[in-house]
Structures are given as C-alpha cells and as structure tokens.
Amino acid sequence: MSELLSGKLVAESIKEETVRAVEELKKRGVEPKLKIIRVGENPSDLSYERGALKRMAGCDIKTEVLELDQGISQDDFIAELELVNKDDSVHGILIFRPLPKHIDENVVKYVVAPEKDVDCFSPINVAKVMEGDRSGFAPCTPSAVMEILGHYNIDLNGANTVVLGRSMVVGKPVSMLLLKENATVTICHSKTKDLSKVAAAADILIVGIGRAKMVNSQYVKEGAIVLDVGINVDENGKLCGDVDFEDCKNKAGMITPVPGGVGSVTTSVLAKHVIKACKLQIG
Amino acid sequence: MSELLSGKLVAESIKEETVRAVEELKKRGVEPKLKIIRVGENPSDLSYERGALKRMAGCDIKTEVLELDQGISQDDFIAELELVNKDDSVHGILIFRPLPKHIDENVVKYVVAPEKDVDCFSPINVAKVMEGDRSGFAPCTPSAVMEILGHYNIDLNGANTVVLGRSMVVGKPVSMLLLKENATVTICHSKTKDLSKVAAAADILIVGIGRAKMVNSQYVKEGAIVLDVGINVDENGKLCGDVDFEDCKNKAGMITPVPGGVGSVTTSVLAKHVIKACKLQIG
Numbered sequence: 001m002s003e004l005l006s007g008k009l010v011a012e013s014i015k016e017e018t019v020r021a022v023e024e025l026k027k028r029g030v031e032p033k034l035k036i037i038r039v040g041e042n043p044s045d046l047s048y049e050r051g052a053l054k055r056m057a058g059c060d061i062k063t064e065v066l067e068l069d070q071g072i073s074q075d076d077f078i079a080e081l082e083l084v085n086k087d088d089s090v091h092g093i094l095i096f097r098p099l100p101k102h103i104d105e106n107v108v109k110y111v112v113a114p115e116k117d118v119d120c121f122s123p124i125n126v127a128k129v130m131e132g133d134r135s136g137f138a139p140c141t142p143s144a145v146m147e148i149l150g151h152y153n154i155d156l157n158g159a160n161t162v163v164l165g166r167s168m169v170v171g172k173p174v175s176m177l178l179l180k181e182n183a184t185v186t187i188c189h190s191k192t193k194d195l196s197k198v199a200a201a202a203d204i205l206i207v208g209i210g211r212a213k214m215v216n217s218q219y220v221k222e223g224a225i226v227l228d229v230g231i232n233v234d235e236n237g238k239l240c241g242d243v244d245f246e247d248c249k250n251k252a253g254m255i256t257p258v259p260g261g262v263g264s265v266t267t268s269v270l271a272k273h274v275i276k277a278c279k280l281q282i283g
Numbered sequence: 284m285s286e287l288l289s290g291k292l293v294a295e296s297i298k299e300e301t302v303r304a305v306e307e308l309k310k311r312g313v314e315p316k317l318k319i320i321r322v323g324e325n326p327s328d329l330s331y332e333r334g335a336l337k338r339m340a341g342c343d344i345k346t347e348v349l350e351l352d353q354g355i356s357q358d359d360f361i362a363e364l365e366l367v368n369k370d371d372s373v374h375g376i377l378i379f380r381p382l383p384k385h386i387d388e389n390v391v392k393y394v395v396a397p398e399k400d401v402d403c404f405s406p407i408n409v410a411k412v413m414e415g416d417r418s419g420f421a422p423c424t425p426s427a428v429m430e431i432l433g434h435y436n437i438d439l440n441g442a443n444t445v446v447l448g449r450s451m452v453v454g455k456p457v458s459m460l461l462l463k464e465n466a467t468v469t470i471c472h473s474k475t476k477d478l479s480k481v482a483a484a485a486d487i488l489i490v491g492i493g494r495a496k497m498v499n500s501q502y503v504k505e506g507a508i509v510l511d512v513g514i515n516v517d518e519n520g521k522l523c524g525d526v527d528f529e530d531c532k533n534k535a536g537m538i539t540p541v542p543g544g545v546g547s548v549t550t551s552v553l554a555k556h557v558i559k560a561c562k563l564q565i566g
Binding site for chain 1: 406407409410411412413414440441443449451455458459462465467468469470471472474475476481
C-alpha cells in the first residue's frame with residue numbers, strides 16, 4: 001500500500017491557519033463574510049453549500065446564502081449580484097454554476113467583482129491564473145490540488161507532471177499553477193493518443209476527467225504521485241473518483257482517496273480565499 | 284533536406300484573404316484602421332513598426348502611429364489611450380511593450396478596450412485565449428504559429444506537441460491554442476529535466492525560449508515538425524532563431540527558417556486581427 005494523501009489532514013491544517021487569520025481580522029474589527037449566491041435548488045449545489053457552511057462556521061467565517069428563484073431573469077440576477085458587489089460587509093462571493101440556461105454566464109462573469117470572486121468566475125481572475133499572478137483567485141479545486149502537493153512537500157521543480165483533462169475548472173488552471181511552481185506539464189484529454197502510456201510516464205498525475213474509475217494501474221508509473229479530482233458515483237451507488245483506487249493503490253507511491261482526498265480540501269481553500277479577499281479589500 | 288515551412292507563403296495567403304475583406308468593408312463604407320501606440324524610440328519597436336506599416340499598406344488597412352514621449356506620465360498615457368479607445372474610426376490598437384518602467388502595464392492593460400486589443404494585452408483577451416473563446420484576440424506570434432500549422436494542413440488532433448517556453452507572449456497562449464485544436468500539449472521551460480529528451484518525443488515542436496540556436500538536432504525527432512519562434516542575432520551578427528537550423532534541417536520533417544518563418548507571419552496576423560476587430564465593432 002502506498003502513502004495516502006489525506007485531504008482531511010490538509011483541510012485541518014488550512015483550517016487552523018484560517019482560524020488564526022480570522023482572529024487577527026476580528027481584533028482589527030473586521031468580520032470576514034462569504035456570500036453564496038444560489039439560483040434554484042440543484043441537489044449538488046445544496047450538498048456543496050452544506051459542506052461550505054459547515055467549513056466556514058468551523059473557520060469562524062460568517063456566511064450568508066442568497067437564494068434566488070430558478071426563474072429569475074438575467075437582468076434581475078445581475079441587479080442582485082451588483083448589490084452584493086457593492087456590499088462592503090461581503091468579502092467573498094461564490095456563485096453556483098452552471099446557472100440556469102436563460103442566464104448567460106458569459107455576461108454575468110464580467111459583472112462579479114474580481115476582488116470578491118473567490119472561485120475564479122471573473123475573466124480578470126482567469127487571466128491572473130494564466131499569468132501566474134498570485135494576487136488573483138484560482139478556482140478552489142485546482143488550488144486544493146496545489147495545497148495537497150504543498151502540504152506533503154512534493155517537489156514540483158522540473159517534475160514531469162501529467163494532467164488528464166482540460167476543463168476551465170480543473171485541467172487548464174491546475175496546469176498553469178503547476179507551471180508557476182516550475183513543473184513540466186503535459187495536458188491530456190479525450191483526443192490524446194496512447195493516453196495510458198502518456199499518463200504512465202508521469203512522476204505526478206493529476207486526474208480530472210469526470211469518468212468513474214477510468215484510470216487504472218496501467219496509467220500509473222510505479223511510485224508515481226496520483227491526485228484524483230473526480231467525484232462520481234459507481235455502479236454500487238458509492239462515491240468514487242476518476243481513478244480506480246483499488247487497482248492503483250499499490251502501484252502509486254502516494255495517492256488521494258475519494259472521498260477524503262481533493263474534494264475534502266476545496267471548502268478549506270474557499271475559506272482561505274475569503275480571508276485573502278478580506279485582507280485585499282481592507283488593505 | 285526537409286520541407287520548408289515558408290512564413291512568406293502563409294503571409295501572402297493571409298494578405299490575399301485580408302485584401303478581399305477590406306474591399307468588402309469599404310463597399311459598406313467602413314475603412315479599417317489600426318492605431319499603433321509607441322512610447323519613445325526603441326529600435327526593435329521602430330523595426331516592427333516599419334514592417335507593420337508596410338504590411339497594413341499592402342492589405343489596404345489605414346494605420347496611424349501615436350508617438351508619445353519617453354517621459355510621458357502614466358496618467359497622461361492613460362488619457363491618450365482612452366481617447367484612442369473612444370475614437371470610432373480606430374478598430375485595432377497595438378501598444379508596443381515593454382512600456383517605460385514608470386508606466387505600470389498591470390494598470391494600463393485594464394484600460395485598453397478589449398474589442399480593439401488586437402495583440403492580447405487586455406486580461407479579457409488573455410482569459411478568452413485560456414477559455415478557447417475565439418471571439419477574442421490571441422497574441423500575434425502564437426496566432427502566426429497556428430496559421431502556419433493550418434496553412435500546411437498539419438493534423439493537430441491528438442498530436443504530441445511540445446512547447447519550449449512558458450511566456451505570456453508565446454508559450455502559454457500557443458499551448459492553449461494547440462489544446463483548442465485537440466493537440467496533446469507538453470509545456471517545457473528552463474527547469475524541465477532532460478529537456479532534449481522531452482523535445483525529441485514531439486511530433487510537433489514549438490520553440491520560443493529566446494536563446495540563439497539552443498535547440499540542436501538532439502532535440503528533434505526524425506521527421507518532426509519544428510516551428511521556431513525565436514528571433515536572435517548570432518555570433519556573426521546574422522538573424523537566427525532558437526533552433527540551430529543547419530543542424531536540424533535534415534532531421535526535421537518540416538521546419539520554419541529564421542528569417543522567413545513565424546516572424547514573417549505576425550504582421551499578417553495583425554492585419555487579420557484588425558479586420559476581425561473591425562467586423563466585431565460594426566456588427
């Protein structure tokens with residue numbers, strides 16, 4: 001059995017750091033606050049929301065949820081968002097996506113205040129991720145990957161890193177974050193030829209493709225470090241990742257489980273981003 | 284000798300396409316115009332400007348140069364830029380960079396109108412490049428690389444592509460453009476281990492590292508396609524690329540020369556971007 005990369009341990013460590021930061025802020029009379037904006041009642045949004053509320057409470061960060069009706073017009077949604085942008089008591093904004101189809105994300109993303117945009121919806125933050133400008137906010141999931149790599153002191157300098165997936169929520173931003181840490185990064189996707197062979201060359205393999213247990217031990221080099229971003233439900237109704245954990249756990253040198261891996265760290269990153277946003281805004 | 288990827292031929296082809304587009308626009312009463320903003324008299328800016336003016340003239344695109352004094356203050360520069368943003372007769376804006384140190388590019392980049400920003404200075408266009416949103420403008424040099432690949436019908440689908448360099452003007456944006464075309468992309472840089480070995484695995488090798496003739500035949504797989512973005516001056520004062528052309532020309536399957544390669548296409552891309560900007564603005 002390889003070493004388990006425990007998301008829970010990383011989350012605990014970020015929590016401690018965050019609690020201290022909140023204490024400092026409160027001493028200065030500032031109460032950090034996250035506003036979650038949710039349209040409708042999508043079960044996965046509600047599930048994430050519960051986790052986020054619990055985490056923020058644990059970190060002593062105030063959270064408010066703005067629940068909007070599924071049928072809200074784009075104009076009304078934007079008006080609501082602008083009120084939150086302007087509300088000085090709110091430091092971080094998390095908008096659940098995808099939004100209903102009648103609300104154009106390509107319009108809304110330009111409205112959210114970049115300095116409060118703690119999950120990288122605004123193009124200003126997307127550009128900062130690409131530029132390697134740490135003053136912005138990367139999406140929480142790739143940031144969680146980086147937190148785990150950092151917590152376990154995994155040396156990224158010149159490391160041969162392979163990313164499976166090229167989405168804007170995982171693959172592309174995590175590639176940019178890895179590059180910033182001097183990793184060599186190969187970005188793979190559904191059209192990649194000999195995918196398992198490319199993956200099996202990696203020292204560090206980051207998997208975010210959204211297909212349950214697709215990555216088996218053939219994709220993994222002996223001793224490789226494997227981070228699984230996937231959250232799926234398997235044929236028995238149990239949570240599983242994009243990596244076939246049972247098949248890979250002995251071959252990998254270090255591996256994240258699902259659940260208890262990357263997903264456990266995302267709300268901690270969210271808390272950390274709220275603190276960062278708060279500090280930026282109070283100057 | 285491998286096949287030469289002639290930038291000049293590609294430029295000629297883009298020019299023909301652009302001339303036709305300008306004719307169409309003029310029939311509609313629109314005269315496409317590029318505004319070049321240059322601060323001071325940097326020789327490399329002046330050299331590029333001469334090339335750009337010649338190319339725009341050849342494409343029948345009007346060009347004006349706004350020459351600003353090297354000592355212009357940041358506020359005055361921004362005021363000038365805002366006037367150009369607002370000038371309806373101007374469709375494309377090219378600002379020579381780097382700007383003098385007392386003008387903060389991280390401020391100015393937010394000022395340039397994204398819809399006129401034909402060389403990807405604005406974060407809005409940076410984000411679009413990362414998102415694969417073709418409504419934006421990629422920087423001219425990586426776009427020139429894509430034009431050459433397209434002109435020679437090089438199949439990028441699943442191709443093992445290696446990019447040497449991770450700059451915001453070449454490496455990162457070209458990687459995003461290649462991903463959009465379904466290439467598998469490995470991004471390498473100065474910290475990459477066994478760089479020549481990684482490069483020599485590539486079907487397609489894009490080199491933008493800014494070191495004269497660094498890439499020799501050890502970096503090139505037999506039959507690989509090599510695009511050299513570098514423009515340097517060698518020990519004899521002659522223009523040369525980042526690739527040692529003489530050493531690689533027989534091993535590569537196809538290769539760009541320097542001069543006459545990627546660099547020959549950038550001003551044609553600039554012309555194409557001005558036309559695209561013009562069409563976007565007139566609706």
